[in-house]
């Protein structure tokens with residue numbers, strides 16, 4: 001039997017209900033915040049991800065589904081959504097149009113990671129990207145938007161924030177950090193030794209406990225921020241406080257993608273095991289420029305839908321629409337005709353087999369229909385239909401012309 005690939009799941013039945021419930025709820029919130037839907041291709045030139053997510057990141061360095069297509073092009077399945085949206089933004093010349101552009105998207109992302117609970121190779125993100133707003137109010141609004149979505153889903157969280165500085169303060173900090181790493185170089189893991197020359201700040205979120213204990217004494221970026229970054233970070237904290245969004249400052253939060261500057265944030269849940277990040281994002285003011293666009297400030301986030309599906313509190317199922325069944329085979333054609341008419345307006349389930357009333361009632365209950373409607377010999381002769389409201393438990397016989 002052919003099975004799905006490791007780390008790639010089918011989504012159906014109860015999971016599909018959770019998936020679509022989340023998407024419709026997150027879409028409504030995104031629209032309330034003035035975002036518009038964007039769809040970008042799953043497959044892009046590999047160079048796009050190298051130049052945005054970064055060659056030194058694990059995502060590009062180790063986890064891409066990268067291959068040469070039949071036309072000899074080096075292409076990759078998207079490991080995340082931001083790069084494609086920025087590419088589209090520049091390609092559609094929206095960077096030249098000026099103004100504010102806000103997009104949301106959802107869909108599959110692909111990372112060749114080691115699968116485990118909450119970590120898949122094909123997973124789904126819901127994300128938003130905002131272009132053209134340099135104000136830190138927009139960063140705060142992104143965070144509040146996630147908080148809104150999670151609240152509506154009944155999901156508790158912890159929010160961690162940090163500032164990664166900008167081109168004024170980051171280089172100086174990086175030099176200080178490299179000097180510190182050199183002072184303990186023979187004590188840190190091989191990955192961190194490699195990171196020292198590729199992307200030193202990534203050592204700060206190394207998962208190795210021994211490394212982490214050594215980095216406790218590392219210089220803190222938060223103490224090296226330039227005036228502008230510091231004032232933005234203070235403002236961000238103030239806005240979150242004013243709006244009742246609790247947060248923790250995590251000076252080691254550096255994110256796994258290279259394009260961030262200034263604000264970085266992550267939402268984590270304590271109820272889903274080790275893969276606890278349910279959403280993450282931040283500001284990326286240089287990325288549009290890196291991808292050949294005009295300098296444009298930008299900020300965004302993405303949420304991991306599979307992880308959220310584990311946590312989401314689903315609303316009680318409400319009965320909806322009709323179930324229509326026949327008690328004898330002669331009534332089946334009529335049942336199908338009535339079903340077709342009613343389907344213009346609402347959800348209708350119909351059974352092509354003649355069954356007893358008891359079995360029809362059971363089937364109607366199973367599909368959560370509001371009305372169970374049945375036609376037998378008597379109803380056929382009288383041009384009527386028997387209808388039971390499964391919510392109020394009342395029943396009646398109706399003329400077909402009134403049904």
Ligand code: HAM
Pocket residue numbers: 079080081082111113118119120121123124125127128129256257277278279280281282284299300301302303304305306307
């Ligand atoms: P990210 O933190 O790499 O950010 O991913 C966002 C979310 O996707 C994570 O918090 C997690 O919930 C989910 N996720 C990531 N990898 C997996 C996996 N292997 N299996 C299941 N879920 C996963 C980004 O992707 C950025 N593009 C976010 C962003 C948008 N920043 C600015 N704009």
